[in-house]
Amino acid sequence: MQYLKNRYQFEKYIKGYLISSAFWYVINALYLLIRYDALQFYNRFIDNEEFFVIHSEIQFALLANGVLALFLGWFSWNFYFFLDKRSKLSSFQRGILILVIVSVETTMLLNIGEYMGRNVYPEGLPYFNELSQQSFIIYAIYVMMAGALINSLFQLKDILGPELFQTALRGQYYTPKEEHRVFMFLDLYDSTSIAECLGHMKYSRLIQDCYRTMTDPISYSKASVYQYVGDEIVLTWPLEKGIKDNRCIQLFYDIDATIKSRKEYFMEKYGVLPEFKAGIHAGIVATSQVGVIKREVAYHGDTVNATSRLQEKCKELGYQVLVSEDVVNLLDKSFKEVGTHQFRGKTQPIKIFTTESKPLAKSFTHECPSIESTVSALLPKKVDGSVEGA
Numbered sequence: 001m002q003y004l005k006n007r008y009q010f011e012k013y014i015k016g017y018l019i020s021s022a023f024w025y026v027i028n029a030l031y032l033l034i035r036y037d038a039l040q041f042y043n044r045f046i047d048n049e050e051f052f053v054i055h056s057e058i059q060f061a062l063l064a065n066g067v068l069a070l071f072l073g074w075f076s077w078n079f080y081f082f083l084d085k086r087s088k089l090s091s092f093q094r095g096i097l098i099l100v101i102v103s104v105e106t107t108m109l110l111n112i113g114e115y116m117g118r119n120v121y122p123e124g125l126p127y128f129n130e131l132s133q134q135s136f137i138i139y140a141i142y143v144m145m146a147g148a149l150i151n152s153l154f155q156l157k158d159i160l161g162p163e164l165f166q167t168a169l170r171g172q173y174y175t176p177k178e179e180h181r182v183f184m185f186l187d188l189y190d191s192t193s194i195a196e197c198l199g200h201m202k203y204s205r206l207i208q209d210c211y212r213t214m215t216d217p218i219s220y221s222k223a224s225v226y227q228y229v230g231d232e233i234v235l236t237w238p239l240e241k242g243i244k245d246n247r248c249i250q251l252f253y254d255i256d257a258t259i260k261s262r263k264e265y266f267m268e269k270y271g272v273l274p275e276f277k278a279g280i281h282a283g284i285v286a287t288s289q290v291g292v293i294k295r296e297v298a299y300h301g302d303t304v305n306a307t308s309r310l311q312e313k314c315k316e317l318g319y320q321v322l323v324s325e326d327v328v329n330l331l332d333k334s335f336k337e338v339g340t341h342q343f344r345g346k347t348q349p350i351k352i353f354t355t356e357s358k359p360l361a362k363s364f365t366h367e368c369p370s371i372e373s374t375v376s377a378l379l380p381k382k383v384d385g386s387v388e389g390a
Contacts, residue, residue, distance in 0.1 A: 007216050179284070221254070223248075
């Protein structure tokens, strides 16, 4: 599948399908138990010792539900996972598509359930056969509502990111909490010049492609995306995760290598190979949920500000990556000291380091493609490769 372009997307697809199937198993099991057991067969579940004894029919129903849940999970997860395809549709068209999918899906499921029931129990299994005969509309509405709930949770997870999603579910950070974290501020070199050259729409697509390309290295390093700020991305780790295997510094070079591996793609599509600069720092921050109309988890403290200043210093000193002394002392790696610097807004100077042997000789500037080359690229080509009308 063309959407499974990288390791992260592949893992997300498999995990999402399994989680979706588990959700559907629970949802269908609740429907079976509540609608039929509670209303019609409740007395059959209680024996003389007053505890539930699962009847053989409901045992089979729950077993069959496992097969149906795999089918439902696959259907609903694919509907969510390939969301970008549907993003080209209008709201009305999406609504029609959802209605058609739910109708087809529910009809197939009920027919499968009835077939399975009648082949195991000749007289018919009440939990599935009665459903297909009497309760199609009710179950279709139930499936639609359950699908909306599941996909909303997946959407929330994608918006917040895995780490923040888990903290939101656990209800953490309603009151500020101190944490020791590592931060990386990653920024695109010469973004103003590139944006002016490409125009805002094409520049926006470039940023999208850059972030997609970074996905695998970020996922592998166990980093959390804190914020996207224009062409800047802020990454963070709890201290132990960030320093393990030198992840916080290795991530920068993994991202750089991954982007360079797609050099031909970026040059052909945008006429520029994106290059990033990064500042890495660690320290104590206050973590809390902020906002009322829109809530998010925010990190407050001098550590965040210092990391931002460190990243800004990269262009001035000519290095792609700069690391604070606090991080250097925690990593098992050799660094080169580039001096002690006073940052704007800070009272104490910071000693900074890099892994590079010397400042980059070139300045990170990019020239727009010439008008002639742009026009030439748009004109149709002759068989021999020359340009028509040239």
